[in-house]
Amino acid sequence: MLKGLAFGSTVTRVAIAHSVVRPLTTTVPRWSGHNKWSTIKHDKMKNDSAKNKVINKYVNQIMVAIKLKDTRLQAIIDTAMKGNVPKKVIDNAIKKASGAGATEGAINIYEGMGPGGVALIIETQTDNKNRTVALVRSHFTKSNLNLLSMGSSMHYFDKVGHIVVTYPQPEGSEPVDEGTIFDKIIEVEGVEDFEKIEAPEDESATGPEYIILTEPSMTNKVAKELQDSYGFEVTEANIGYQPKSEMQVDLSQNEDIRNAFNRFIDGLREIDDVTEVYSNETQ
Template sequence: MMQSGYKMSMCVCRAARRCANAAPLSRGFSTTSLALSGHNKWSTIKHDKMKNDSARNKVINKYVGQITVAAKLRDPRLQSLIDSAMRDNVPKKVIDNALQKAAGSGEAEGSTNIYEGMGPGGVAVVVEAQTDNRNRTVALVRAQFTKAGHNLLPMGGCMHYFDRVGRVLVAAGPDTDVFDVLLGIDGVTDFSEVQEDDGAAEGAIAESQDEEGSPQLYTVLTAPTQTNSVALAIQDAGLEVRDTAIGYEPKASTAVDLAAAPLADTRTALHRLVAALEATDDVTAVYTNEATN
Protein backbone atom coordinates (compact mmCIF):
# COMPACT_ATOMS: atom_id res chain seq x y z
CA MET A 1 0.00 0.00 0.00
CA MET A 2 2.82 2.41 0.87
CA GLN A 3 4.65 1.53 -2.35
CA SER A 4 1.54 2.23 -4.42
CA GLY A 5 1.15 5.62 -2.73
CA TYR A 6 4.82 6.39 -3.40
CA LYS A 7 4.42 5.63 -7.13
CA MET A 8 1.32 7.83 -7.36
CA SER A 9 3.20 10.72 -5.72
CA MET A 10 6.07 10.33 -8.20
CA CYS A 11 3.62 10.45 -11.13
CA VAL A 12 2.08 13.64 -9.80
CA CYS A 13 5.53 15.26 -9.46
CA ARG A 14 6.51 14.27 -13.03
CA ALA A 15 3.22 15.68 -14.36
CA ALA A 16 3.80 18.92 -12.49
CA ARG A 17 7.30 19.25 -13.97
CA ARG A 18 5.97 18.64 -17.49
CA CYS A 19 3.36 21.38 -17.01
CA ALA A 20 5.98 23.79 -15.70
CA ASN A 21 8.24 23.17 -18.73
CA ALA A 22 5.41 23.27 -21.28
CA ALA A 23 5.06 26.22 -23.66
CA PRO A 24 2.50 28.79 -22.57
CA LEU A 25 -0.96 28.61 -24.05
CA SER A 26 -1.46 30.71 -27.13
CA ARG A 27 -4.56 32.34 -25.64
CA GLY A 28 -4.32 33.41 -22.05
CA PHE A 29 -6.69 35.29 -19.76
CA SER A 30 -5.76 38.34 -17.72
CA THR A 31 -7.78 40.39 -15.27
CA THR A 32 -5.01 42.89 -14.54
CA SER A 33 -6.41 45.72 -16.65
CA LEU A 34 -9.94 45.15 -15.36
CA ALA A 35 -8.75 45.15 -11.77
CA LEU A 36 -6.77 48.35 -12.27
CA SER A 37 -9.63 50.01 -14.10
CA GLY A 38 -12.07 49.09 -11.39
CA HIS A 39 -9.64 50.27 -8.72
CA ASN A 40 -9.10 53.60 -10.48
CA LYS A 41 -12.83 54.11 -10.94
CA TRP A 42 -13.48 53.46 -7.27
CA SER A 43 -10.61 55.73 -6.29
CA THR A 44 -12.08 58.51 -8.43
CA ILE A 45 -15.54 58.05 -6.96
CA LYS A 46 -14.12 57.95 -3.43
CA HIS A 47 -11.97 61.03 -4.08
CA ASP A 48 -14.93 62.97 -5.52
CA LYS A 49 -17.11 61.93 -2.58
CA MET A 50 -14.43 63.07 -0.13
CA LYS A 51 -14.22 66.42 -1.93
CA ASN A 52 -18.00 66.78 -1.93
CA ASP A 53 -18.24 65.82 1.74
CA SER A 54 -15.46 68.26 2.58
CA ALA A 55 -17.17 71.07 0.67
CA ARG A 56 -20.51 70.28 2.30
CA ASN A 57 -18.96 70.22 5.78
CA LYS A 58 -17.33 73.57 5.07
CA VAL A 59 -20.69 75.08 4.05
CA ILE A 60 -22.36 73.66 7.17
CA ASN A 61 -19.58 74.93 9.46
CA LYS A 62 -19.79 78.37 7.86
CA TYR A 63 -23.54 78.55 8.50
CA VAL A 64 -23.09 77.32 12.07
CA GLY A 65 -20.60 80.08 12.78
CA GLN A 66 -22.74 82.79 11.19
CA ILE A 67 -25.97 81.67 12.85
CA THR A 68 -24.27 81.43 16.24
CA VAL A 69 -22.81 84.95 16.03
CA ALA A 70 -26.04 86.41 14.58
CA ALA A 71 -28.04 84.87 17.43
CA LYS A 72 -25.61 86.27 20.01
CA LEU A 73 -25.87 89.74 18.47
CA ARG A 74 -29.65 89.48 17.96
CA ASP A 75 -28.96 90.41 14.36
CA PRO A 76 -32.21 91.03 12.42
CA ARG A 77 -30.79 88.94 9.57
CA LEU A 78 -30.80 85.81 11.71
CA GLN A 79 -34.01 84.46 10.18
CA SER A 80 -32.67 85.12 6.70
CA LEU A 81 -29.53 83.14 7.56
CA ILE A 82 -31.61 80.24 8.87
CA ASP A 83 -33.74 80.25 5.71
CA SER A 84 -30.62 80.24 3.53
CA ALA A 85 -29.12 77.38 5.56
CA MET A 86 -32.27 75.31 5.11
CA ARG A 87 -32.27 76.01 1.36
CA ASP A 88 -28.68 74.71 1.28
CA ASN A 89 -29.83 71.52 3.04
CA VAL A 90 -28.15 72.19 6.37
CA PRO A 91 -29.82 69.74 8.81
CA LYS A 92 -32.38 71.33 11.13
CA LYS A 93 -30.70 69.68 14.10
CA VAL A 94 -27.44 71.45 13.25
CA ILE A 95 -29.25 74.80 13.09
CA ASP A 96 -31.00 74.15 16.40
CA ASN A 97 -27.68 73.22 18.03
CA ALA A 98 -26.14 76.50 16.80
CA LEU A 99 -29.05 78.47 18.28
CA GLN A 100 -28.80 76.60 21.59
CA LYS A 101 -25.06 77.23 21.70
CA ALA A 102 -25.66 80.95 21.21
CA ALA A 103 -28.38 81.02 23.86
CA GLY A 104 -26.17 79.26 26.39
CA SER A 105 -23.11 81.42 25.79
CA GLY A 106 -24.27 84.18 28.12
CA GLU A 107 -23.39 87.75 27.24
CA ALA A 108 -23.33 88.58 23.54
CA GLU A 109 -19.86 88.61 22.04
CA GLY A 110 -19.10 89.54 18.48
CA SER A 111 -19.58 92.20 15.87
CA THR A 112 -20.27 92.86 12.22
CA ASN A 113 -17.11 94.14 10.54
CA ILE A 114 -16.43 95.66 7.11
CA TYR A 115 -13.15 95.19 5.24
CA GLU A 116 -12.15 97.00 2.06
CA GLY A 117 -9.62 96.16 -0.63
CA MET A 118 -8.70 96.65 -4.27
CA GLY A 119 -8.94 93.55 -6.44
CA PRO A 120 -7.71 92.62 -9.93
CA GLY A 121 -8.37 95.22 -12.62
CA GLY A 122 -8.77 98.00 -10.07
CA VAL A 123 -12.14 96.63 -8.92
CA ALA A 124 -13.17 97.74 -5.43
CA VAL A 125 -14.05 94.92 -3.04
CA VAL A 126 -16.07 95.26 0.18
CA VAL A 127 -16.16 92.27 2.54
CA GLU A 128 -18.77 91.95 5.28
CA ALA A 129 -18.14 89.56 8.16
CA GLN A 130 -19.71 88.55 11.45
CA THR A 131 -17.18 87.47 14.01
CA ASP A 132 -16.52 86.80 17.66
CA ASN A 133 -12.77 87.17 17.09
CA ARG A 134 -11.71 90.21 15.04
CA ASN A 135 -8.03 89.27 14.90
CA ARG A 136 -8.82 85.85 13.45
CA THR A 137 -11.24 87.24 10.87
CA VAL A 138 -9.04 90.06 9.59
CA ALA A 139 -6.16 87.57 9.24
CA LEU A 140 -8.36 85.21 7.18
CA VAL A 141 -9.59 88.01 4.91
CA ARG A 142 -6.11 89.51 4.48
CA ALA A 143 -4.73 86.08 3.56
CA GLN A 144 -7.11 85.81 0.60
CA PHE A 145 -6.14 89.24 -0.71
CA THR A 146 -2.46 88.37 -0.28
CA LYS A 147 -2.84 85.10 -2.22
CA ALA A 148 -4.40 87.10 -5.06
CA GLY A 149 -1.51 89.58 -5.00
CA HIS A 150 -3.54 92.43 -3.50
CA ASN A 151 -3.91 94.15 -0.14
CA LEU A 152 -6.57 95.35 2.24
CA LEU A 153 -7.17 99.11 2.31
CA PRO A 154 -7.71 101.35 5.35
CA MET A 155 -11.32 101.96 6.37
CA GLY A 156 -13.00 104.19 3.79
CA GLY A 157 -10.47 103.25 1.12
CA CYS A 158 -13.07 102.21 -1.45
CA MET A 159 -16.44 102.74 0.22
CA HIS A 160 -17.07 105.81 -1.96
CA TYR A 161 -17.62 103.44 -4.90
CA PHE A 162 -20.79 102.05 -3.27
CA ASP A 163 -24.18 103.06 -1.92
CA ARG A 164 -25.67 101.43 1.17
CA VAL A 165 -29.03 99.93 0.16
CA GLY A 166 -31.77 97.63 1.35
CA ARG A 167 -32.65 94.61 -0.80
CA VAL A 168 -35.82 92.57 -0.94
CA LEU A 169 -35.90 89.34 -2.94
CA VAL A 170 -39.39 88.88 -4.40
CA ALA A 171 -41.02 85.94 -6.20
CA ALA A 172 -43.89 86.54 -8.62
CA GLY A 173 -45.93 84.26 -10.84
CA PRO A 174 -45.75 84.55 -14.64
CA ASP A 175 -49.16 86.23 -14.82
CA THR A 176 -48.35 88.96 -12.28
CA ASP A 177 -47.74 92.50 -13.51
CA VAL A 178 -44.80 93.12 -11.19
CA PHE A 179 -44.04 96.56 -12.64
CA ASP A 180 -47.46 97.96 -11.71
CA VAL A 181 -47.39 96.38 -8.26
CA LEU A 182 -43.93 97.67 -7.31
CA LEU A 183 -44.55 101.07 -8.87
CA GLY A 184 -47.34 101.65 -6.38
CA ILE A 185 -45.23 100.88 -3.29
CA ASP A 186 -43.59 103.81 -1.49
CA GLY A 187 -39.88 103.39 -0.87
CA VAL A 188 -39.04 101.22 -3.89
CA THR A 189 -36.15 102.93 -5.69
CA ASP A 190 -35.38 100.28 -8.31
CA PHE A 191 -35.90 96.63 -9.15
CA SER A 192 -34.59 94.08 -11.64
CA GLU A 193 -35.07 90.47 -12.62
CA VAL A 194 -32.68 88.00 -11.02
CA GLN A 195 -30.70 86.11 -13.63
CA GLU A 196 -29.84 82.43 -13.30
CA ASP A 197 -26.12 83.17 -13.02
CA ASP A 198 -26.66 85.54 -10.09
CA GLY A 199 -24.84 83.75 -7.26
CA ALA A 200 -26.47 85.96 -4.62
CA ALA A 201 -29.80 84.24 -5.16
CA GLU A 202 -28.67 80.84 -6.41
CA GLY A 203 -30.45 78.89 -3.67
CA ALA A 204 -33.67 80.79 -4.13
CA ILE A 205 -33.52 80.27 -7.91
CA ALA A 206 -33.09 76.51 -7.48
CA GLU A 207 -36.01 76.49 -5.04
CA SER A 208 -38.27 78.41 -7.43
CA GLN A 209 -37.44 76.07 -10.32
CA ASP A 210 -38.72 73.14 -8.30
CA GLU A 211 -42.08 74.78 -7.79
CA GLU A 212 -45.02 74.59 -10.14
CA GLY A 213 -45.25 77.65 -12.38
CA SER A 214 -41.56 78.59 -11.94
CA PRO A 215 -42.06 82.09 -10.47
CA GLN A 216 -39.64 84.78 -11.57
CA LEU A 217 -37.42 86.37 -8.93
CA TYR A 218 -36.82 90.12 -8.60
CA THR A 219 -34.39 92.16 -6.53
CA VAL A 220 -36.06 95.28 -5.13
CA LEU A 221 -33.85 98.13 -3.90
CA THR A 222 -34.80 100.58 -1.20
CA ALA A 223 -33.25 102.74 1.51
CA PRO A 224 -31.73 100.66 4.35
CA THR A 225 -34.12 102.17 6.91
CA GLN A 226 -37.14 101.24 4.77
CA THR A 227 -36.22 97.64 4.05
CA ASN A 228 -38.69 96.05 6.47
CA SER A 229 -41.56 98.41 5.67
CA VAL A 230 -41.11 97.87 1.92
CA ALA A 231 -40.99 94.08 2.43
CA LEU A 232 -44.26 94.21 4.38
CA ALA A 233 -45.89 96.38 1.71
CA ILE A 234 -44.82 93.93 -1.00
CA GLN A 235 -46.35 91.08 0.96
CA ASP A 236 -49.58 93.04 1.45
CA ALA A 237 -49.67 93.58 -2.33
CA GLY A 238 -49.80 89.81 -2.85
CA LEU A 239 -46.18 89.07 -3.80
CA GLU A 240 -43.96 86.58 -2.00
CA VAL A 241 -40.92 87.91 -0.13
CA ARG A 242 -38.10 85.36 -0.21
CA ASP A 243 -35.38 87.32 1.56
CA THR A 244 -34.40 90.73 2.92
CA ALA A 245 -30.92 92.18 3.43
CA ILE A 246 -29.01 95.40 3.81
CA GLY A 247 -25.82 95.64 1.78
CA TYR A 248 -23.89 97.61 -0.79
CA GLU A 249 -24.70 98.48 -4.40
CA PRO A 250 -21.93 99.76 -6.71
CA LYS A 251 -22.48 103.23 -8.12
CA ALA A 252 -23.06 103.13 -11.87
CA SER A 253 -20.59 105.96 -12.41
CA THR A 254 -17.74 103.99 -10.83
CA ALA A 255 -18.47 100.49 -12.19
CA VAL A 256 -15.47 98.75 -13.78
CA ASP A 257 -16.14 96.78 -16.98
CA LEU A 258 -14.05 93.61 -17.23
CA ALA A 259 -16.17 91.89 -19.88
CA ALA A 260 -13.91 92.86 -22.80
CA ALA A 261 -11.83 90.02 -24.26
CA PRO A 262 -8.38 91.42 -23.28
CA LEU A 263 -9.55 91.57 -19.67
CA ALA A 264 -10.92 88.03 -19.52
CA ASP A 265 -8.00 86.78 -17.39
CA THR A 266 -8.41 89.72 -15.02
CA ARG A 267 -12.10 88.98 -14.67
CA THR A 268 -11.35 85.32 -13.91
CA ALA A 269 -8.81 86.37 -11.26
CA LEU A 270 -11.39 88.69 -9.65
CA HIS A 271 -14.06 86.00 -9.55
CA ARG A 272 -11.54 83.58 -8.05
CA LEU A 273 -10.77 86.10 -5.29
CA VAL A 274 -14.47 86.71 -4.61
CA ALA A 275 -15.16 82.95 -4.43
CA ALA A 276 -12.27 82.47 -1.99
CA LEU A 277 -13.55 85.31 0.21
CA GLU A 278 -17.11 83.97 0.17
CA ALA A 279 -15.82 80.56 1.27
CA THR A 280 -13.88 82.10 4.16
CA ASP A 281 -15.18 81.49 7.67
CA ASP A 282 -16.99 84.49 9.21
CA VAL A 283 -17.54 86.22 5.82
CA THR A 284 -21.24 86.84 5.18
CA ALA A 285 -21.15 88.85 1.93
CA VAL A 286 -18.76 90.18 -0.70
CA TYR A 287 -19.51 93.19 -2.93
CA THR A 288 -17.58 94.52 -5.94
CA ASN A 289 -18.04 97.39 -8.34
CA GLU A 290 -17.53 95.20 -11.38
CA ALA A 291 -20.00 96.18 -14.10
CA THR A 292 -22.61 93.45 -14.58
CA ASN A 293 -23.88 94.51 -18.00
Protein backbone atom coordinates in the same frame (compact mmCIF):
# COMPACT_ATOMS: atom_id res chain seq x y z
CA MET B 1 -25.82 95.42 -12.13
CA LEU B 2 -26.90 93.90 -8.89
CA LYS B 3 -24.40 91.66 -7.22
CA GLY B 4 -25.16 88.06 -6.50
CA LEU B 5 -27.03 87.23 -9.70
CA ALA B 6 -26.72 83.62 -10.82
CA PHE B 7 -24.66 82.91 -13.91
CA GLY B 8 -26.98 82.58 -16.86
CA SER B 9 -29.73 84.67 -15.28
CA THR B 10 -31.82 86.99 -17.42
CA VAL B 11 -32.45 90.39 -15.91
CA THR B 12 -35.25 92.83 -16.64
CA ARG B 13 -34.67 96.26 -15.09
CA VAL B 14 -37.54 98.56 -14.24
CA ALA B 15 -36.56 102.02 -13.04
CA ILE B 16 -38.92 103.93 -10.76
CA ALA B 17 -39.00 107.71 -10.52
CA HIS B 18 -35.64 108.55 -8.93
CA SER B 19 -33.68 105.36 -9.67
CA VAL B 20 -30.69 104.47 -7.49
CA VAL B 21 -27.41 105.32 -9.26
CA ARG B 22 -25.75 102.85 -9.82
CA PRO B 23 -15.38 75.03 -15.71
CA LEU B 24 -12.46 73.98 -15.47
CA THR B 25 -13.13 70.51 -16.80
CA THR B 26 -10.94 67.53 -15.98
CA THR B 27 -10.96 64.15 -17.59
CA VAL B 28 -10.61 61.21 -15.20
CA PRO B 29 -9.01 58.17 -16.87
CA ARG B 30 -10.96 54.94 -16.79
CA TRP B 31 -8.81 52.94 -14.42
CA SER B 32 -9.61 49.33 -13.69
CA GLY B 33 -9.75 47.52 -10.37
CA HIS B 34 -9.13 49.34 -7.12
CA ASN B 35 -8.06 52.56 -8.87
CA LYS B 36 -11.65 53.11 -10.01
CA TRP B 37 -12.89 52.96 -6.45
CA SER B 38 -10.06 55.18 -5.27
CA THR B 39 -11.25 57.83 -7.74
CA ILE B 40 -14.85 57.52 -6.55
CA LYS B 41 -13.77 57.76 -2.92
CA HIS B 42 -11.65 60.81 -3.69
CA ASP B 43 -14.54 62.52 -5.48
CA LYS B 44 -16.86 61.77 -2.57
CA MET B 45 -14.38 63.23 -0.12
CA LYS B 46 -14.19 66.42 -2.18
CA ASN B 47 -17.98 66.64 -2.32
CA ASP B 48 -18.31 66.01 1.41
CA SER B 49 -15.69 68.67 2.11
CA ALA B 50 -17.52 71.23 -0.04
CA LYS B 51 -20.82 70.35 1.67
CA ASN B 52 -19.28 70.74 5.13
CA LYS B 53 -17.88 74.15 4.17
CA VAL B 54 -21.38 75.31 3.21
CA ILE B 55 -22.88 73.96 6.44
CA ASN B 56 -20.17 75.53 8.58
CA LYS B 57 -20.65 78.88 6.89
CA TYR B 58 -24.39 78.89 7.60
CA VAL B 59 -23.89 77.71 11.17
CA ASN B 60 -21.46 80.57 11.78
CA GLN B 61 -23.85 83.12 10.29
CA ILE B 62 -26.77 81.85 12.38
CA MET B 63 -24.77 81.90 15.62
CA VAL B 64 -23.40 85.39 15.11
CA ALA B 65 -26.83 86.71 14.04
CA ILE B 66 -28.28 85.42 17.32
CA LYS B 67 -25.53 87.06 19.35
CA LEU B 68 -26.08 90.32 17.49
CA LYS B 69 -29.88 90.08 17.68
CA ASP B 70 -29.69 90.61 13.90
CA THR B 71 -33.10 91.12 12.26
CA ARG B 72 -31.87 89.01 9.32
CA LEU B 73 -31.73 85.84 11.46
CA GLN B 74 -34.89 84.24 10.04
CA ALA B 75 -33.80 84.99 6.47
CA ILE B 76 -30.42 83.34 7.19
CA ILE B 77 -32.15 80.26 8.67
CA ASP B 78 -34.51 80.03 5.68
CA THR B 79 -31.59 80.28 3.26
CA ALA B 80 -29.68 77.60 5.20
CA MET B 81 -32.64 75.24 4.99
CA LYS B 82 -32.90 75.85 1.24
CA GLY B 83 -29.18 75.05 1.07
CA ASN B 84 -29.95 71.61 2.58
CA VAL B 85 -28.47 72.31 6.00
CA PRO B 86 -30.09 69.73 8.33
CA LYS B 87 -32.65 71.12 10.76
CA LYS B 88 -30.85 69.41 13.64
CA VAL B 89 -27.65 71.30 12.77
CA ILE B 90 -29.56 74.59 12.70
CA ASP B 91 -31.25 73.85 16.03
CA ASN B 92 -27.90 72.98 17.63
CA ALA B 93 -26.39 76.24 16.35
CA ILE B 94 -29.28 78.23 17.81
CA LYS B 95 -29.00 76.42 21.14
CA LYS B 96 -25.23 76.92 21.33
CA ALA B 97 -25.39 80.63 20.46
CA SER B 98 -28.23 81.24 22.93
CA GLY B 99 -26.66 79.37 25.84
CA ALA B 100 -24.93 80.81 28.84
CA GLY B 101 -21.32 81.75 28.27
CA ALA B 102 -21.73 82.24 24.52
CA THR B 103 -19.23 84.75 23.18
CA GLU B 104 -20.37 88.02 21.66
CA GLY B 105 -20.54 88.51 17.89
CA ALA B 106 -19.87 91.47 15.66
CA ILE B 107 -20.34 92.64 12.08
CA ASN B 108 -17.14 94.02 10.56
CA ILE B 109 -16.55 95.65 7.19
CA TYR B 110 -13.25 95.48 5.29
CA GLU B 111 -12.27 97.31 2.11
CA GLY B 112 -9.75 96.60 -0.60
CA MET B 113 -8.92 96.52 -4.29
CA GLY B 114 -9.12 93.21 -6.13
CA PRO B 115 -7.44 92.10 -9.37
CA GLY B 116 -7.95 94.61 -12.17
CA GLY B 117 -8.43 97.53 -9.76
CA VAL B 118 -11.94 96.47 -8.75
CA ALA B 119 -13.18 98.07 -5.53
CA LEU B 120 -14.34 95.63 -2.87
CA ILE B 121 -16.38 95.79 0.32
CA ILE B 122 -16.24 92.62 2.42
CA GLU B 123 -18.89 92.13 5.10
CA THR B 124 -18.19 89.64 7.88
CA GLN B 125 -19.98 88.29 10.93
CA THR B 126 -17.69 86.92 13.59
CA ASP B 127 -17.19 86.08 17.24
CA ASN B 128 -13.42 86.52 16.84
CA LYS B 129 -12.39 89.69 15.03
CA ASN B 130 -8.67 88.88 15.15
CA ARG B 131 -9.24 85.52 13.44
CA THR B 132 -11.44 87.05 10.77
CA VAL B 133 -9.18 89.94 9.81
CA ALA B 134 -6.20 87.56 9.71
CA LEU B 135 -8.03 85.24 7.28
CA VAL B 136 -9.17 88.09 5.03
CA ARG B 137 -5.75 89.80 5.06
CA SER B 138 -4.00 86.50 4.30
CA HIS B 139 -6.21 85.99 1.25
CA PHE B 140 -5.28 89.43 -0.06
CA THR B 141 -1.59 88.85 0.66
CA LYS B 142 -1.53 85.57 -1.29
CA SER B 143 -2.65 87.54 -4.36
CA ASN B 144 -0.11 90.34 -3.73
CA LEU B 145 -2.94 92.67 -2.71
CA ASN B 146 -3.60 94.62 0.47
CA LEU B 147 -6.56 95.54 2.63
CA LEU B 148 -7.21 99.27 2.60
CA SER B 149 -8.21 101.73 5.29
CA MET B 150 -11.89 102.43 5.95
CA GLY B 151 -13.39 104.72 3.34
CA SER B 152 -10.93 103.79 0.59
CA SER B 153 -13.52 101.79 -1.40
CA MET B 154 -16.77 103.02 0.13
CA HIS B 155 -17.13 106.01 -2.19
CA TYR B 156 -17.54 103.64 -5.17
CA PHE B 157 -20.87 102.44 -3.74
CA ASP B 158 -24.28 103.59 -2.53
CA LYS B 159 -25.67 102.06 0.64
CA VAL B 160 -29.10 100.62 -0.13
CA GLY B 161 -31.87 98.46 1.29
CA HIS B 162 -31.99 95.19 -0.64
CA ILE B 163 -35.12 92.98 -0.67
CA VAL B 164 -35.67 89.74 -2.62
CA VAL B 165 -39.25 88.59 -3.18
CA THR B 166 -41.27 86.09 -5.20
CA TYR B 167 -44.95 86.26 -6.04
CA PRO B 168 -46.71 82.94 -5.30
CA GLN B 169 -48.61 81.48 -8.24
CA PRO B 170 -51.27 79.11 -6.77
CA GLU B 171 -51.28 75.74 -8.52
CA GLY B 172 -54.34 75.18 -10.66
CA SER B 173 -55.35 78.84 -10.80
CA GLU B 174 -54.89 81.43 -13.51
CA PRO B 175 -51.33 82.81 -13.22
CA VAL B 176 -50.96 86.46 -12.29
CA ASP B 177 -49.58 88.39 -15.26
CA GLU B 178 -46.26 90.17 -15.01
CA GLY B 179 -47.75 93.63 -15.46
CA THR B 180 -49.93 93.17 -12.39
CA ILE B 181 -46.93 92.09 -10.33
CA PHE B 182 -44.96 95.12 -11.50
CA ASP B 183 -47.87 97.38 -10.55
CA LYS B 184 -48.02 95.89 -7.07
CA ILE B 185 -44.31 96.54 -6.50
CA ILE B 186 -44.54 100.11 -7.78
CA GLU B 187 -47.46 100.87 -5.45
CA VAL B 188 -45.39 100.23 -2.34
CA GLU B 189 -44.10 103.45 -0.83
CA GLY B 190 -40.34 103.46 -0.54
CA VAL B 191 -39.53 101.26 -3.55
CA GLU B 192 -36.94 103.08 -5.62
CA ASP B 193 -35.86 100.51 -8.19
CA PHE B 194 -36.32 96.81 -8.91
CA GLU B 195 -35.13 94.06 -11.21
CA LYS B 196 -36.76 90.82 -12.29
CA ILE B 197 -34.40 87.84 -12.13
CA GLU B 198 -35.23 84.83 -14.28
CA ALA B 199 -33.68 81.54 -13.11
CA PRO B 200 -31.63 79.64 -15.70
CA GLU B 201 -33.68 77.07 -17.62
CA ASP B 202 -31.74 74.14 -16.15
CA GLU B 203 -32.57 75.14 -12.58
CA SER B 204 -35.84 74.35 -10.85
CA ALA B 205 -37.56 77.41 -9.44
CA THR B 206 -40.90 78.31 -7.93
CA GLY B 207 -41.06 81.42 -10.11
CA PRO B 208 -39.21 84.59 -10.98
CA GLU B 209 -37.55 86.60 -8.24
CA TYR B 210 -37.65 90.37 -7.93
CA ILE B 211 -34.80 92.30 -6.32
CA ILE B 212 -36.04 95.56 -4.87
CA LEU B 213 -33.94 98.54 -3.79
CA THR B 214 -34.98 101.11 -1.22
CA GLU B 215 -33.49 103.54 1.28
CA PRO B 216 -31.73 101.63 4.07
CA SER B 217 -34.05 103.06 6.73
CA MET B 218 -37.11 101.87 4.75
CA THR B 219 -35.97 98.25 4.26
CA ASN B 220 -38.00 96.54 6.97
CA LYS B 221 -41.09 98.70 6.36
CA VAL B 222 -41.09 97.98 2.60
CA ALA B 223 -40.49 94.25 3.14
CA LYS B 224 -43.36 94.03 5.61
CA GLU B 225 -45.77 95.88 3.30
CA LEU B 226 -44.83 93.74 0.31
CA GLN B 227 -45.59 90.64 2.36
CA ASP B 228 -48.58 91.68 4.44
CA SER B 229 -50.43 93.96 2.02
CA TYR B 230 -49.48 92.71 -1.45
CA GLY B 231 -49.00 88.96 -1.03
CA PHE B 232 -45.31 88.68 -1.88
CA GLU B 233 -43.02 86.13 -0.24
CA VAL B 234 -39.94 87.88 1.15
CA THR B 235 -36.91 85.60 0.94
CA GLU B 236 -34.26 88.17 1.86
CA ALA B 237 -34.18 91.64 3.38
CA ASN B 238 -30.95 93.38 4.29
CA ILE B 239 -28.85 96.49 3.85
CA GLY B 240 -25.95 96.33 1.42
CA TYR B 241 -23.89 98.23 -1.12
CA GLN B 242 -24.71 98.97 -4.75
CA PRO B 243 -21.87 100.05 -7.08
CA LYS B 244 -22.31 103.48 -8.64
CA SER B 245 -22.80 103.02 -12.37
CA GLU B 246 -20.24 105.66 -13.33
CA MET B 247 -17.58 103.94 -11.20
CA GLN B 248 -17.93 100.37 -12.44
CA VAL B 249 -14.97 98.45 -13.85
CA ASP B 250 -15.28 96.28 -16.97
CA LEU B 251 -12.94 93.27 -17.05
CA SER B 252 -14.55 91.58 -20.05
CA GLN B 253 -11.74 92.61 -22.41
CA ASN B 254 -9.02 90.83 -20.43
CA GLU B 255 -9.83 87.16 -19.80
CA ASP B 256 -6.77 86.52 -17.63
CA ILE B 257 -7.59 89.35 -15.22
CA ARG B 258 -11.27 88.43 -15.23
CA ASN B 259 -10.41 84.82 -14.29
CA ALA B 260 -8.01 86.00 -11.60
CA PHE B 261 -10.72 88.26 -10.20
CA ASN B 262 -13.29 85.44 -10.15
CA ARG B 263 -10.85 83.11 -8.36
CA PHE B 264 -10.07 85.82 -5.83
CA ILE B 265 -13.76 86.46 -5.06
CA ASP B 266 -14.49 82.72 -4.81
CA GLY B 267 -11.67 82.43 -2.28
CA LEU B 268 -13.05 85.27 -0.18
CA ARG B 269 -16.49 83.70 -0.11
CA GLU B 270 -15.02 80.40 1.10
CA ILE B 271 -13.98 82.09 4.36
CA ASP B 272 -16.61 81.06 6.90
CA ASP B 273 -16.87 84.49 8.50
CA VAL B 274 -17.47 86.31 5.19
CA THR B 275 -21.19 86.87 4.58
CA GLU B 276 -21.17 89.23 1.59
CA VAL B 277 -18.68 90.51 -0.99
CA TYR B 278 -19.60 93.62 -2.96
CA SER B 279 -17.64 94.79 -6.01
CA ASN B 280 -17.92 97.50 -8.65
CA GLU B 281 -17.07 95.06 -11.46
CA THR B 282 -19.64 94.97 -14.23
CA GLN B 283 -21.37 91.57 -14.46
